[in-house]
């Protein structure tokens with residue numbers, strides 16, 4: 001989930017403290033609970049990780065990851081221009097309000113540079129497919145819709 005403050009041209013990112021991608025900067029997110037939709041999951045994970053509620057999130061993309069060890073992951077990307085609450089640090093994440101003009105790609109997963117800027121700034125929709133060996137991206141393919 002990417003929450004945007006349009007007046008300040010900032011996006012609410014996290015420094016992830018534990019789990020897959022710990023130490024990296026990313027948007028809040030995680031695994032779906034049984035019976036939950038993708039958007040319900042994104043809103044819940046954002047509440048759990050930052051104490052903030054995203055309002056009216058819009059689906060902007062799909063990420064398909066294939067790791068060489070066999071792990072496959074499908075991630076839905078949502079963008080919300082409104083939210084309730086103030087972001088706080090939790091056991092899972094440190095909140096980072098970040099300028100849309102200075103996204104910290106060198107501290108993010110390697111795929112992000114291929115889709116995140118266009119999605120947040122130009123509000124484009126996409127499907128991305130990536131292969132990874134651990135932290136190393138081996139291939140990338142992004143289709144803009």
Ligand SMILES: COc1nc(N)nc2c1ncn2[C@H]1C[C@H](O)[C@@H](COP(=O)(O)OP(=O)(O)OP(=O)(O)O)O1
Pocket residue numbers: 018019020021026027028029030031032065075109110111112132
């Ligand atoms: C492989 O490259 C990745 N790129 C990007 N941009 N984001 C990724 C990549 N791999 C994982 N992610 C995202 C997807 C999710 O938002 C989180 C990881 O979620 P996951 O549920 O697998 O991990 P945990 O935080 O440990 O799980 P729970 O919070 O559900 O317990 O990172």
